[in-house]
């Protein structure tokens with residue numbers, strides 16, 4: 317049982333020490349979690365979405381608990397790319413962990429401007445372009461639900477960055493595989509999926525929606541089977557690596573995503589339940605492999621037996 321497991325995986329040219337990432341928007345820039353765990357045990361930190369200018373986000377209430385999950389309509393609140401670089405990135409530079417910056421925008425030009433600003437920042441290991449946020453009126457998910465729009469954003473950002481480029485896909489589509497193919501064709505190095513599913517909850521005392529915005533994004537265990545299915549479909553449609561997410565709470569959940577075809581996984585809502593969950597999953601994944609005589613964690617990717 318003393319066998320060592322090779323936990324390294326690759327997302328394009330980016331090598332990660334293990335396949336466990338944080339899901340954007342659920343781990344801020346890691347600072348708050350550094351009190352609970354060594355961030356160096358992560359494959360990478362994926363930051364909250366960063367836009368060109370500061371965004372205040374949506375009105376409250378913007379979180380509602382649901383059976384096996386949560387609804388959020390935060391709306392990509394963030395301080396803007398300049399403040400992000402001056403504060404979060406400076407702090408992240410002191411940590412020995414790859415940083416993947418989640419990029420958001422209201423327009424193609426805005427995505428491009430953020431990517432251009434980040435290009436000279438050596439602390440940024442890769443970009444994750446969010447074309448799937450359900451909580452903004454302009455941009456966001458609008459880019460991720462049409463092949464031409466998804467292709468246009470990817471092409472435009474690809475033109476201004478040499479960093480590994482990951483595109484985050486929306487589950488709120490009829491055929492996620494065709495969107496994945498469209499962004500792969502425009503030079504994406506990886507895709508990540510899924511973002512939240514559009515949902516709604518209504519308070520039966522007040523007859524009002526539980527979220528001020530009425531609708532929001534559903535995350536957590538409730539969405540996991542949908543996410544696993546989508547990872548599996550995308551895995552057979554593209555050759556680029558997939559970062560799978562949606563309701564991962566345990567080592568077994570992470571393994572399931574890898575078996576479906578994910579090269580790496582991201583953990584989101586579970587961080588709100590247990591701030592050390594990512595460390596537990598990273599360590600548990602190694603134990604899982606060792607216990608089964610698996611030498612390289614990458615062997616799990618796509619290993620589902622049909």
Ligand SMILES: Cc1cc2nc3c(=O)[nH]c(=O)nc-3n(C[C@H](O)[C@H](O)[C@H](O)COP(=O)(O)O)c2cc1C
Pocket residue numbers: 339340341342364365388390392418446449484510511512534535536537539561562563564582583584585586
């Ligand atoms: C509170 C909250 C904020 C989020 N913010 C972002 C974001 O800024 N950018 C993004 O691409 N995804 C964002 N997401 C989506 C998550 O990264 C993830 O795709 C989704 O929640 C599914 O994973 P989970 O079920 O493990 O949470 C957010 C999710 C939550 C719950």
